Amino acid sequence: MAIGEYCNRDVVIAAPTESILTAAQLMRDYHVGDLVLAEQIEHDRYRPVGIVTDRDIVLEIVANDETEPERIPVGDIQLRNLITAKDSEDLFDVIGRMREFGVRRMPVVDAQGLLVGIVSADDLLGVLADNLRDLSRLVGYQNLREEHERAEDDL
Template identity: 65%
Template sequence: MAISEYCNCDVVIAAPNVSVLTAARLMSEYHVGDLVLAEKVERECYRPIGIITDRDIVLGVVAGGDIEPERIQAANLQSRDLVTAKESDDVFDVIAKMRRFGIRRIPIVDDRGLLVGIVAADDLLGVLAETLRDLSQLVAYQSLREEGEFEKDY
């Protein structure tokens, strides 16, 4: 299962030099917990260079006591190098990568490194829960079929 099947293609992006205040307002306006910081490569094509989360803002600005979030660039709050996944990567490989790097969100890129979407741990939990539900129903269906009470052949 390629991760591109499950990524959210509606990504909220911002320039790396946007202020933390603007970043927070964008997150609020679009009801998201992160912004992908990206540079425009060509028309409607962006290369991700970072990610900032609501948690980064809280820990880096609010808890730090900084009273001028409009003067801090979003890129300055990045706590680590950006980790991405390719759109052709397997879902389970992406989950392993997220676990290895301790990240809950990962931008998805194409072969040229251009942004195509983003996946959050919450999204993947939903996919896995549905898959486990389907698998558990398979056990029940087999028992019903053996008893002659289930006519469909899956």
């Protein structure tokens, strides 16, 4: 199960030079909790260089009582090195790396390292829950089929 099949392809991006204020407004306008910071390579093709979350803004700007968020580049508050997943990477390998690095969101890139999507822990919980539900139904169907076959044999 390649992660590229499950990632969200609608990614909200910003240049690292955009202001914190602009970043917060983008998050509000698009109803997202993160922005992928990226460099434009071609028209509609971007190389991710970072990620900033609404929590990063709260902890680094609001909690430190910064008074001019419009003057601070969003790239300045990126707290960690960017961890990405290749779109061909196995879903469970990505989950393992997210756990290893303690990240809840991970940009997904193609073979050239260009952005194709983003995956979040919440998205993956949904995928896993759906698959577990399907598996539990299979067990139930198997039991019903066996009961039906036994009933036919008894006739």
